[in-house]
Amino acid sequence: xxxLSDAVKKILIxxxxxxxxxxxxxxxxxxxxxxxxxxxxxxxxxxxxGHPKSGNTWLKAMxxxxxxxxxxxxxxxxxxxxxxxxxNPEIPRMAATNGCYSYEGAVGRALTPEADDNPLxxxxxxxxxRNPLDISVSWYMQFTKRQSARKQELINHNLDxxxxxxxxxxxxFVRHSEIGLPFLIDYLNTWARNxxxxxxxxxxxxxxLRHQTAATLARVLTLMGASFSDEEIQAxxxxxxxxxxxxxxxxGFFRQGGMTLRNKKDEESFKVRRAKVGGYRDYFSPxxxxxxxxxxxxxxxPVFGYTHVGAEAAARDKVQASDQARVS
Numbered sequence: 460x461x462x463l464s465d466a467v468k469k470i471l472i473x474x475x476x477x478x479x480x481x482x483x484x485x486x487x488x489x490x491x492x493x494x495x496x497x498x499x500x501x502x503x504x505x506x507x508x509g510h511p512k513s514g515n516t517w518l519k520a521m522x523x524x525x526x527x528x529x530x531x532x533x534x535x536x537x538x539x540x541x542x543x544x545x546x547n548p549e550i551p552r553m554a555a556t557n558g559c560y561s562y563e564g565a566v567g568r569a570l571t572p573e574a575d576d577n578p579l580x581x582x583x584x585x586x587x588x589r590n591p592l593d594i595s596v597s598w599y600m601q602f603t604k605r606q607s608a609r610k611q612e613l614i615n616h617n618l619d620x621x622x623x624x625x626x627x628x629x630x631x632f633v634r635h636s637e638i639g640l641p642f643l644i645d646y647l648n649t650w651a652r653n654x655x656x657x658x659x660x661x662x663x664x665x666x667x668l669r670h671q672t673a674a675t676l677a678r679v680l681t682l683m684g685a686s687f688s689d690e691e692i693q694a695x696x697x698x699x700x701x702x703x704x705x706x707x708x709x710x711g712f713f714r715q716g717g718m719t720l721r722n723k724k725d726e727e728s729f730k731v732r733r734a735k736v737g738g739y740r741d742y743f744s745p746x747x748x749x750x751x752x753x754x755x756x757x758x759x760x761p762v763f764g765y766t767h768v769g770a771e772a773a774a775r776d777k778v779q780a781s782d783q784a785r786v787s
Contacts, residue, residue: 465499465540473609485616488609492562496554499540500566500579503554505683508567508654509587510646512597514665515555518587521676521699525687526550528694551683559646560638561613572656583682584657586650589665590765591643592739592751595633598643603627614638629742633751640751644758651760664763666736672696 463471472495476487500506509515516537523538530547532538543550558567569579602611603624615621618637633639654660661682668675673689673696680687687695697703735741740748756766 464542464545465495466542468495481612485613488613489562493565496556496562497565497569497579499552500554500556500569500582502552503540504551504583505553505679506566506570506579506582506584507553507555507587508558508570508584508650509555510557510559510589510594510598510643512594512601513587513589514668515587517699517704518668518676518679519553519555520704521672521695522553522679522683524695524698525680525685525691528691529687551685553683558650561610561617567653570653570657572653580657581659583659583684584654584661585679585682586654586660586662587665587668588647588650588662588763590736590739590755590763591640591647591759592755592765593665593736594643595640595751596629596739596742598638599629599632602632602638630747634747640754641758644755647763648758648760651762662762669736672699 469492472488472491476484476491479487507515507518519537519539523532523536523543526532526538526543527534527536530543530550532543532546532550536542538550538553540554541552544552554566556563556566558564558570566579568574569577570584574580602622606624611624620637622632622636622638627636634641636642651662654662659682663675663679673692676696677687677689677692680692739751743751759766
């Protein structure tokens with residue numbers, strides 16, 4: 460009897476629970492998908508924990524490219540769990556989860572210091588962190604323009620005030636919603652504590668992946684126990700560049716849901732959207748930016764290096780203004 464792939468199991472759960480009444484559908488999907496998520500994590504060599512819009516898909520795309528080239532995997536197939544290992548057992552499995560929302564919280568709960576000891580705690584676990592200010596804007600775009608109705612249903616079910624993506628404004632989502640910036644700060648603080656308590660836990664920052672892509676990707680490969688040459692890594696980095704992935708998305712190259720094109724006329728709906736560090740400042744007034752940055756400075760753990768962003772930005776602006784004055 461053939462063993463079903465993780466993707467097929469997920470499809471069967473969604474299809475089988477679809478006709479159920481809403482409350483029963485949600486309970487069934489949370490339970491069944493949680494069991495599936497835990498199983499994927501248990502079979503993986505590396506667990507990647509990352510809030511949506513932290514660079515998870517970009518990292519998986521570059522990792523996938525390395526194995527595509529070395530083992531002749533299909534170009535359009537991104538490795539999310541067992542897509543490659545089922546074709547070639549030499550390819551290690553990985554699991555990527557936010558470890559928080561709905562059924563994905565099962566993995567997160569298993570990795571807390573308070574949880575009983577289990578095999579997941581002894582795996583290589585990587586937190587892919589990103590400045591929560593940038594996450595908050597990209598998360599708004601994802602939630603309102605890309606997210607599937609079934610995922611939104613599960614997330615909204617656990618909120619005291621469910622979010623209507625048709626009407627919610629960015630400021631309300633980012634500043635006042637239950638999954639906006641205050642929650643994102645708590646999320647990162649919690650995972651900083653969890654990672655510190657794990658024997659093989661580590662933090663990788665999105666910003667380092669952007670500015671030192673090859674070196675940071677090599678670090679992730681070391682966590683996986685994988686070995687690739689500098690040339691192979693550089694080729695994967697070039698393939699995973701913003702320009703190339705954006706071009707491929709526009710062309711409809713990707714066939715999997717996470718990377719497929721939603722609305723060619725709305726660039727804010729793209730999966731490969733901007734990839735800009737500090738891009739949140741483009742969406743708010745100076746007073747709003749100051750309020751958001753103050754919240755980060757006051758509440759986020761300094762371990763990430765994202766605090767005092769407002770002071771740093773102001774210092775940069777002052778230097779630039781001084782340089783411009785001298786030139787004129």
